[in-house]
Amino acid sequence: MNPMIRKELRQLMRERRGWVLPSLYLLALGGVAIFVYFQTLQMHVNAVRFLEGPDIGIPLFLAILYTQLTVLLLLVPIFSAGALTIEKEQRTMAGLLTSLLTDTQIWWGKFLSSLLFVLLLLVAGLPVLSLAFAFGGVGLWELFIVTTTTVVILGSMSAVSLYWSSVFRRSVAATAVSYASVIVLCVVSALLYVAQEATHRGAAWANLPLRARAPLLANPFFFLTLSLTDPRELYPEWWVSAAIFVLLGTVAVWLTMRNLRRNIDAV
Amino acid sequence: MIEVEHVRKSFNGTQALDDFSLRVKKGELVGLVGPNGAGKTTLIRILSTLLLPDRGTVSIDGTDVVRNPASIRRVVGYLADQSGLYQDMRIRELLEFFADAFHLQGTGRNDAIENALVRAGLESRAEDFVEGLSFGMKQRLMLAKTLLHSPSVLLLDEPANGLDPIARVHLRSFLKELNSQGLTILISSHILADLEDICTHAVLISDGKNVVDEEGNAGIALRQAGRKPRLFEVELLGGAEKAAAALATMPGVQVLEAAATRLRLSIDGPDDHIADTLRTLVSAGITVTSFARRGSGLEQRYRAVFGGNS
Incomplete structure (x- = not known):
């Protein structure tokens, strides 16, 4: 096993956030599940037809799904953006760079350990997400594809945060810029789409030019929404979005590897 | 053992090393002496593979530092100026991590860790957290960590900074002992009395250049009985x-x-x-x-x- 991964996970799990964050995360998801359940019941009090399982299952699934992605996107910078800066702040980077660990091992150790912790939260949230099964309207395929999509998004954002960690010397700066990156992808891309779409009012999604659709394809929430389409309709949109996120992550990895031995005066 | 030939290195237009040369023979303990900003740290970082020289050649035991950094890291132990330790790790865990980082395996790995604990005088505190150690103890642990992979060359950048007098005495005697075991050591320090006590030679550096003393010597012989009153x-x-x-x-x-x-x-x-x-x-x-x-x-x-x- 890569010694970096063992060291990073051991240090991470020893910190207070190692157990506080999963607890808060599950409380938040549980809270959302309870709220949506009772809210749905309330909405159907005066309904003409009987309330059926999927009437609760589908909104429950969607609410937990988007809440989960929101929380995890907020947590990724906390774990990844400080991964390399902490070595510079503690002045332990020189020890790593002059050992026999390769740059790839150092990067992989940092990336995997921070991503694994976020994935731990994702896995811990699966039972809450699976509550929707009890009501119906959601199957294993939906659970699989949304989890896969979330993992791609988190992996990409984790790589981007790690890149910022390789650029800056201070965790505060790296974390702030990582959050800015999340905001650009989630909010700015949506605003760009809205602005583009306004100039093509009334046009269906498929009829919009690529320039108008492109910003939204790089939006994590839109990517997640695409995963909910019929499996036969995943191509091309879902695949294009997936390619964008994989490409973003790959470029971030390449740039991080280039930066690892730069700014060496700070190690 | 260490050969530095006409090395140049600049940072954003500032010349840190300017045609600097140095030769350290096997088994020597050489002090690198110069004022702040003279280029001592830059030179040691080039030797430890952390930095690349702009020009010139640098080799250790015949191996080019630029062309074959991995081989250099196998034979060099580097202790950086104000280097840190993982405070939230136990002492044994820290040594195990660096033993793994230097690809030590089997009984050799375990022996290296036990030896490091003995060297640092921390056998009874192996399960304590690093953050609980005094500054002097941490410095001993860092030095022991640096020696884990049994390097033949030791590069020390201001290792006595912040140490109390007793810890400095320990450090001096420890370095003498290592040198007597055949380790080649290059050390930079501002504490001239310490250098004079332990070093076989001192090399003067200023503004990244070799400096000669009033007698025209670039290197000063120190620990050679009878040479100087x-x-x-x-x-x-x-x-x-x-x-x-x-x-x-x-x-x-x-x-x-x-x-x-x-x-x-x-x-x-x-x-x-x-x-x-x-x-x-x-x-x-x-x-x-x-x-x-x-x-x-x-x-x-x-x-x-x-x-x-x-």
């Missing part, structure tokens, strides 16, 4: 004139100053000669309360070379 300050309970008279006939001993309770001596000769001088004083009925080496030759030469820069 050494200065001593002796404190007595009176009888300074009697003491001076007793020493007058000793070859190689020159009384530079004789105050009421203090003598300043210059002793030229091997270590035995120093012991003989002290024995002569005691035999002459002089009560000696202190016999200490002072006003190091290195310090004098440093002042002569760097003047106000020091």
Whole structure:
């Protein structure tokens, strides 16, 4: 096993956030599940037809799904953006760079350990997400594809945060810029789409030019929404979005590897 | 063992090393001496593979540092200036991590970790967290960690910074011991008395360039018995004139100053000669309360070379 991964996970799990964050995360998801359940019941009090399982299952699934992605996107910078800066702040980077660990091992150790912790939260949230099964309207395929999509998004954002960690010397700066990156992808891309779409009012999604659709394809929430389409309709949109996120992550990895031995005066 | 030929390195237009050359033979303990910003840290970082030189060649044990950094890391132990430790790890965990980082395996790995614990004097505290150690203890642990993979060359950048006097004494004797075991050591430090005590040679550097002393030497031989007279300050309970008279006939001993309770001596000769001088004083009925080496030759030469820069 890569010694970096063992060291990073051991240090991470020893910190207070190692157990506080999963607890808060599950409380938040549980809270959302309870709220949506009772809210749905309330909405159907005066309904003409009987309330059926999927009437609760589908909104429950969607609410937990988007809440989960929101929380995890907020947590990724906390774990990844400080991964390399902490070595510079503690002045332990020189020890790593002059050992026999390769740059790839150092990067992989940092990336995997921070991503694994976020994935731990994702896995811990699966039972809450699976509550929707009890009501119906959601199957294993939906659970699989949304989890896969979330993992791609988190992996990409984790790589981007790690890149910022390789650029800056201070965790505060790296974390702030990582959050800015999340905001650009989630909010700015949506605003760009809205602005583009306004100039093509009334046009269906498929009829919009690529320039108008492109910003939204790089939006994590839109990517997640695409995963909910019929499996036969995943191509091309879902695949294009997936390619964008994989490409973003790959470029971030390449740039991080280039930066690892730069700014060496700070190690 | 260490060969640096006409190395240049600049950062954003500032020349950190400017045609600097250095040669350290196997088994030598060489001090790198110069004012702040002279280029000492840059040189040590190039040797440790952390930085690449802009020009010139650098090799350790015949291996080019730029072309084959992984091979260099196998034989070099590097202790950075103000380097840190993982505070939230246990001491044994920290050593295990670096043993794995240097690809140590099996019983060799376990032996290296136990040896490091003994070297650092932390056998009984192996399960303690690093953050609970004193600064001096941390420095010993860092040095022990640096030696985990049994390097043949040790690069130390200001290792005595922040250490209390006792810890400095420990560090000096530890480095002497390592050097006597055949380790080649290059050390940069501002504590000239320490360097003079332990180093076989000192090399002067300023503005990234080699500096020669007033005698035209780029390197200064230090720990070679009889090469240069050494200065001593002796404190007595009176009888300074009697003491001076007793020493007058000793070859190689020159009384530079004789105050009421203090003598300043210059002793030229091997270590035995120093012991003989002290024995002569005691035999002459002089009560000696202190016999200490002072006003190091290195310090004098440093002042002569760097003047106000020091």
